[in-house]
Amino acid sequence: MLLYNSPASGNCYKVRLLLAHLDIPYETCEVSVVDRSNRCELLGELNPSLRVPTLVLDDGRPLAESNAILWYLGDDTRFVPNDVYERAQVLQWMFFEQYEVEPALAVVRFWVAYSGSPEKLTPERREELTKSGNRALSALERHLDGRDWFVGDAITIADISLYAYTHVAPEGGFALEPYLNVRAWLERLAAEPGHVPIDA
Numbered sequence: 001m002l003l004y005n006s007p008a009s010g011n012c013y014k015v016r017l018l019l020a021h022l023d024i025p026y027e028t029c030e031v032s033v034v035d036r037s038n039r040c041e042l043l044g045e046l047n048p049s050l051r052v053p054t055l056v057l058d059d060g061r062p063l064a065e066s067n068a069i070l071w072y073l074g075d076d077t078r079f080v081p082n083d084v085y086e087r088a089q090v091l092q093w094m095f096f097e098q099y100e101v102e103p104a105l106a107v108v109r110f111w112v113a114y115s116g117s118p119e120k121l122t123p124e125r126r127e128e129l130t131k132s133g134n135r136a137l138s139a140l141e142r143h144l145d146g147r148d149w150f151v152g153d154a155i156t157i158a159d160i161s162l163y164a165y166t167h168v169a170p171e172g173g174f175a176l177e178p179y180l181n182v183r184a185w186l187e188r189l190a191a192e193p194g195h196v197p198i199d200a
């Protein structure tokens with residue numbers, strides 16, 4: 001498999017983390033998330049959004065959207081439950097990740113730490129995104145009260161998806177100290193056998 005990847009991207013890290021857990025070999029094609037000049041040339045035939053991650057399967061079929069890739073790779077493994085209600089709960093948390101977590105935590109982190117032009121994130125916009133990011137973190141904190149994992153009693157792709165941008169939220173200035181359940185869950189996930197860090 002070939003993964004169009006960016007090392008700093010949490011969306012790409014989700015895929016790398018699951019591939020590591022599943023011990024699936026793959027190659028990468030590194031793509032800059034700042035310089036978009038060669039996007040069309042690289043991804044035009046593979047992913048209409050021209051974004052990473054994009055995975056090309058061994059038979060040449062492309063697949064985009066990090067959580068769709070997790071679903072594809074995780075199917076029939078211990079990372080996706082068999083029970084239909086639990087499968088729907090996994091999707092619930094992956095949709096939450098894309099609508100509530102990623103648009104706040106990832107966007108502030110990108111502008112502050114990776115864009116090279118942090119001034120483009122106005123103080124007003126940053127405050128707005130910080131508020132919505134903290135609302136999302138509070139929801140994670142509430143759900144994890146009395147639970148080890150987001151769905152059922154073992155790690156799933158919902159945890160992998162949510163972990164990606166939550167554990168690096170401090171790079172965007174988010175303070176995780178008040179979120180005790182979230183911090184314990186981050187440590188629990190990083191202690192799983194087969195874990196690899198974002199900068200591996």
Ligand SMILES: N[C@@H](CCC(=O)N[C@@H](CS)C(=O)NCC(=O)O)C(=O)O
Nearest residue numbers: 009011033036051052053065066067
């Ligand atoms: N919803 C997509 C988001 C993908 C995305 O935003 N990728 C970013 C890197 S994290 C990217 O390619 N950014 C550069 C660009 O938009 O050109 C997913 O989950 O895969």
